[in-house]
Structures are given as C-alpha cells and as structure tokens.
Amino acid sequence: GALRKELESGRKPPYEFECTLVRSDINNFTQIFSSDKREAFMEVINDFFIGVTHLVSRYGGSIHEFVGDEVLFYFKDDDHESSSAVAIAALRDINKLAMKMSERTESEGGYAFRIKSSLSHGTLRFGPLVDGFALAGSPLIESVRMLSHVHEKSENTVLFDESLTDSVSGLCRSKRQSVVMLKGLQGARTLVSLEAFTPLSLHLRQGDEKGLKFAKYYRDDQDICEILDFVTSFQGKIDSKDLNRLISMFRSYTVAKSSAAIKRSFIKCLEQTLQVATYNEEQTHLLSSLISAASHILTEKEWFGEIRALMFGCLTHPNRRVVANTLDVFGQFEPAAGERIFNELAKQGDNRIVANLLVKEAKKEWNKKVARKVKAMLGGQSPYAKASGLYALGEISRFLKRTD
Structure with missing residues (x-):
C-alpha cells in the first residue's frame, strides 16, 4: 500500500509532497448491505477493489486505503507531468470497471452498481502518528466534503474544483455545477462535474x-x-x-x-x-x-x-x-x-551489450569491480565505448537512486 511505498521511498519522515488525491465511494452501500444480498454484494465489492488496485498501479499511483465502501488513492506531482490528468484517466477506466460490475449485479441481484468520485489537488504530509505512520492533509478533507454535494446516484459521477479544469480538458468535458462552502475549509469553491470522457x-x-x-x-x-x-x-x-x-x-x-x-x-x-x-x-x-x-x-x-x-x-x-x-x-x-x-x-565485445551487462551486474551488486569496468568504458578511445559507458552509468544511477 501507499504507507509501505512511502516508508521504502528513501525519504526520512516527516515530509510533504504535492499530489492529486481521489476518493471513490460506492452508491447505496448501506441499503444494499442491509438487504439479503449482502454476501454476493461483498464479493462484487472485493472484485471491484482488486480491479481498482490494478488500474491505479497501471497509472503509477498509490492506494492509500479501503474503508468500507470507499477507496482512496493518489498520484504524485513528482511522478507525472500532470497528476490531475492521470487521476482523471484512471477514473475513466475505474468507471468502465464499475459499469462491468453493474452488468453483473443487475443480472444476478437486480440492482445497479454505481460510484461517485472526487478529485482534490494539494499537499499531503507523511509522518509518524501514535505507533505507526499516516498521511494527513487538506485533500483528505476536501475530497470528503465534495462528495457530500453529489446528489445524482443513478450514474457514475466525478466532481472536482474548477481550478483543475485546464489540466484535464484534453481528457474530458465538464461543466460548472455549483459554488459552495466546504465545511472546515476556507473560501468558496466552484465545483465542476464531469460530463463525458474524450475517447x-x-x-x-x-x-x-x-x-x-x-x-x-x-x-x-x-x-x-x-x-x-x-x-x-x-x-x-x-x-x-x-x-x-x-x-x-x-x-x-x-x-x-x-x-x-x-x-x-x-x-x-x-x-x-x-x-x-x-x-x-x-x-x-x-x-x-x-x-x-x-x-x-x-x-x-x-x-x-x-x-x-x-x-x-x-x-x-x-x-x-x-x-x-x-x-x-x-x-x-x-x-x-x-x-x-x-x-x-x-x-x-559489442559496446551496447557490454553496457547492458554492466547494468545487470550493478543491479545485483554495485562494487569496485563493476565501477572499474564502467570507468574503463568512459576512459576508452572509442566514442562509441564512451557513449555506452555513459548510458550504463545513467541507468545504474537511476536504479540506485530509486532503490538505495
């Protein structure tokens, strides 16, 4: 999950990062859960959340948590050209998945499966809390408050602040829904609802x-x-x-x-x-x-x-x-x-293949022997050997930065 990723990121908590956080909530959960369809419904939810996990991973995001009928996940600004655009893209596929789930529930249980989602861009803090670690920040609050303004439950819906419109305009069409005050947050917000995704x-x-x-x-x-x-x-x-x-x-x-x-x-x-x-x-x-x-x-x-x-x-x-x-x-x-x-x-003796071999060796263990080989390529007379040596050094550096 997200907390494990943060702990293994190499950064020392507490620290902050900018991201787009998504909160998706299953409509009519309490009503369906309280009926005689409970066990079958929970199987559907489990399959849906497994699918969401695959999709969020495919888009380079992190699952924060599953809470009853909700899933929270986020995309970091540092990892994407536009974290908000990636979030919208992931939601497009998650909504498709929800429609597939609905075909199943309508056929087997006689009810529709719909979700509502909100996007919030801002700062999250990762740091120690009680006996463990936790995420905190305004996107967690803002996303909850936004969902309270969703009134249409017969369709999959997406809400976000108007400030994100330019970032996602190439991927969807949206319209202004309302100007609201979100409880616990300062200033009026213009909420935008997503109308259609761009194919x-x-x-x-x-x-x-x-x-x-x-x-x-x-x-x-x-x-x-x-x-x-x-x-x-x-x-x-x-x-x-x-x-x-x-x-x-x-x-x-x-x-x-x-x-x-x-x-x-x-x-x-x-x-x-x-x-x-x-x-x-x-x-x-x-x-x-x-x-x-x-x-x-x-x-x-x-x-x-x-x-x-x-x-x-x-x-x-x-x-x-x-x-x-x-x-x-x-x-x-x-x-x-x-x-x-x-x-x-x-x-x-092919330079490119030798360079790739050095990268493979370095990923197993970065030691003096590998370092000497890279240095020899960089100091060689052939410009092709130098170019391959620079390639190897770059790949090794990226790997060590990510893992060490």
Missing part, C-alpha cells in the same frame, strides 16, 4: 505529435490494443518518429495483468514492424521501442510461444539496439536463458 480514437485521428501525446493517458487493455493496432496500420503513412514516440510511452506503463487481446495486437504489430524494418532503416528505432514495450505491457503468461519465437529471431538483427533491447526482455521473462545469451554475446 482515445479522437486523439489518434489527429495523427500528429499534439494528439498522440495524449495516448499515455489511456492504459486499459482495450486502449493498449487500439494503440498497437494504430501503429500496425499507419506504418509508412505517419512519420515513424511519431509512431516511435507513441510506442515509447509504454515504458511508463506497469501492467501486472495483461490479456490475450493485448498479446494478439502485439504480435501483429511486431510482425508488421519487422517486415517494414527490413527495407526501411528508420523503422529500427520503432522496432527497438516495440521490443522494449513487451516488458511493460505483457506478462510471463503471454511471453511463451509466438512472441518468444519472434523475439528469438531479433537476437540476430544487425541493429545493436534491437539486440540489446531483446536481451533485456529475455532477461525479464527468462532470467536463466537471458543470462546465457547475454554472456555469449558479450564475448563479442
């Missing part, structure tokens, strides 16, 4: 950098498939640099549970990219990015079989970056096999 297809149809940059805010299985299918269809029709940027966005994804649909779309995209890359060298950048994406949008379940066979063929590709990225993916899904292949190729 991914609208951004993709623009086909330019401005439109494609919004793709990073679409991370459910259907959206990932749509992005992969778009890249498959538009190779040669759209600048390969734009397609490469689109695929590179997957590096910020964390997919704990993938799907057969994503696997099928990935295979089609990889086959098409391999075919085009044989006669268009510019496509090798797209190919290397797509290979790296595998470790972010697929799991071990999807790896074996056709994807593994296609990736194995990439180990003999003439482009060093393609080979290096393929080795990284093998290392994730098949550590033992990846290690053997890595060591064999490293004997050939």
Whole structure:
C-alpha cells in the first residue's frame, strides 16, 4: 500500500509532497448491505477493489486505503507531468470497471452498481502518528466534503474544483455545477462535474505529435490494443518518429495483468514492424521501442510461444539496439536463458551489450569491480565505448537512486 511505498521511498519522515488525491465511494452501500444480498454484494465489492488496485498501479499511483465502501488513492506531482490528468484517466477506466460490475449485479441481484468520485489537488504530509505512520492533509478533507454535494446516484459521477479544469480538458468535458462552502475549509469553491470522457480514437485521428501525446493517458487493455493496432496500420503513412514516440510511452506503463487481446495486437504489430524494418532503416528505432514495450505491457503468461519465437529471431538483427533491447526482455521473462545469451554475446565485445551487462551486474551488486569496468568504458578511445559507458552509468544511477 501507499504507507509501505512511502516508508521504502528513501525519504526520512516527516515530509510533504504535492499530489492529486481521489476518493471513490460506492452508491447505496448501506441499503444494499442491509438487504439479503449482502454476501454476493461483498464479493462484487472485493472484485471491484482488486480491479481498482490494478488500474491505479497501471497509472503509477498509490492506494492509500479501503474503508468500507470507499477507496482512496493518489498520484504524485513528482511522478507525472500532470497528476490531475492521470487521476482523471484512471477514473475513466475505474468507471468502465464499475459499469462491468453493474452488468453483473443487475443480472444476478437486480440492482445497479454505481460510484461517485472526487478529485482534490494539494499537499499531503507523511509522518509518524501514535505507533505507526499516516498521511494527513487538506485533500483528505476536501475530497470528503465534495462528495457530500453529489446528489445524482443513478450514474457514475466525478466532481472536482474548477481550478483543475485546464489540466484535464484534453481528457474530458465538464461543466460548472455549483459554488459552495466546504465545511472546515476556507473560501468558496466552484465545483465542476464531469460530463463525458474524450475517447482515445479522437486523439489518434489527429495523427500528429499534439494528439498522440495524449495516448499515455489511456492504459486499459482495450486502449493498449487500439494503440498497437494504430501503429500496425499507419506504418509508412505517419512519420515513424511519431509512431516511435507513441510506442515509447509504454515504458511508463506497469501492467501486472495483461490479456490475450493485448498479446494478439502485439504480435501483429511486431510482425508488421519487422517486415517494414527490413527495407526501411528508420523503422529500427520503432522496432527497438516495440521490443522494449513487451516488458511493460505483457506478462510471463503471454511471453511463451509466438512472441518468444519472434523475439528469438531479433537476437540476430544487425541493429545493436534491437539486440540489446531483446536481451533485456529475455532477461525479464527468462532470467536463466537471458543470462546465457547475454554472456555469449558479450564475448563479442559489442559496446551496447557490454553496457547492458554492466547494468545487470550493478543491479545485483554495485562494487569496485563493476565501477572499474564502467570507468574503463568512459576512459576508452572509442566514442562509441564512451557513449555506452555513459548510458550504463545513467541507468545504474537511476536504479540506485530509486532503490538505495
């Protein structure tokens, strides 16, 4: 959970951070819980909260807590270009999940499953409290007060302060609801209600950098498939640099549970990219990015079989970056096999592969031996060796900053 993440962040509490906090509440909980449908209802809630956990993780957020019929989660400003935009994107997928749950409850129990949510941007403090640690701050209070102004319970609803409108305008359409005083907080607030989410297809149809940059805010299985299918269809029709940027966005994804649909779309995209890359060298950048994406949008379940066979063929590709990225993916899904292949190729002295090998060694243990090897690459005569050494040093530094 969030408290464990904060404790393992390397920062010494107490400390503060800016974030967008979301509070989602299940409508009519007390009424349904008090009926004879209680046990079935609790199973639905459990499945819903499991799904919410996966989605929040996929968008790089943290679950703060589950309290009865509520779930609280947040997205840090330090981790995202716009924490409010990411929060809205996650809520879009959570609302989709709620509608799936509703299909189930209407069929099995005769009642609708709806949620109401509020967003609040501000400062949270993480620090000691009684015998443990806790989060505190105005977003926790503000989000509660906002939900008290939700009166429509037959639909999934989202409320937020008008000050967030510009941050989320590319992802949704909203309207002013009311000017209110929130109990315990100073000053009047203009509350805005979300009317509709912007579909991914609208951004993709623009086909330019401005439109494609919004793709990073679409991370459910259907959206990932749509992005992969778009890249498959538009190779040669759209600048390969734009397609490469689109695929590179997957590096910020964390997919704990993938799907057969994503696997099928990935295979089609990889086959098409391999075919085009044989006669268009510019496509090798797209190919290397797509290979790296595998470790972010697929799991071990999807790896074996056709994807593994296609990736194995990439180990003999003439482009060093393609080979290096393929080795990284093998290392994730098949550590033992990846290690053997890595060591064999490293004997050939390829700078990029040697650099990746040093990164792997450093992640196991940063010691004088690894440091000397990195220093030797940086001090070499070859500019390619120096560039690879700088790459290794950067990757090692990022890893140690995140984990040590």
